[in-house]
Amino acid sequence: MQNILFLIIDMQKGFINNFTAPLIEDIRDFQKKISPYCVTAGTRYVNHEHTACYVFEGWTSCMKGTEEAEIVPELGDCMAKIFDKDKYSCWNEELQSFVHDNEINKIYFAGVNTGCCVLNSVLDCYNDLVDCAVIEDLCGSTSGREEHEAALTVLKSCITEKRVITAEQAYREICERNRRNFRTAVYAEKY
Secondary structure, eight states, rough: OOEEEEEEOOOOOOGOOOTTHHHHHHHHHHHHHTTTTTEEEEEEEBBBBBBBBHHHHOOOBBBTTOOOOOOOOHTTTTEEEEEEEEESOOOOOHHHHHHTTTTTTTTEEEEEIIIIIIOOOHHHHHHHHHHEEEEEEEEOOOOOHHHHHHHHHHHHHOOOOEEOOOOHHHHHHHHHHHHHHHHHHHHHHOO
């Protein structure tokens, strides 16, 4: 049983610019390496006339049914499930049920925007006592590097520095968890 979730936040056409475009290939390469050991899912921010972004900011991008709201094709095909949301956080009843039903015990977060949807999702997950980590070099901000770094500082303060890790560290953790699970399963079969 794969009990690790690689969750890709809002890698949608409307959030891809010169700051976030390099993430597409990096996330895809990482996902290919870990795919035997993890479930991969994604989220999609769907804007509409009742979202805070629309009401308070007048933001009209990523509206339901538009091309901007679609997941980039390079990543959409690797996601077992896509969770639609209309708030910054993806930690809603549907995702919580998915995590419970699939006996997920660790979530690794990647995607955009680090200081917005990633941050809110991670904090909600963490507050619900679900083990999680943010893969810092697989996250980014449409506003640039400074915004991304500021969010990482907040995350390190709120969820501990050891939960904000690199893709290389995440890969090692995932492989180690897989080895431990395999050894435990073999031992259980023997006895």
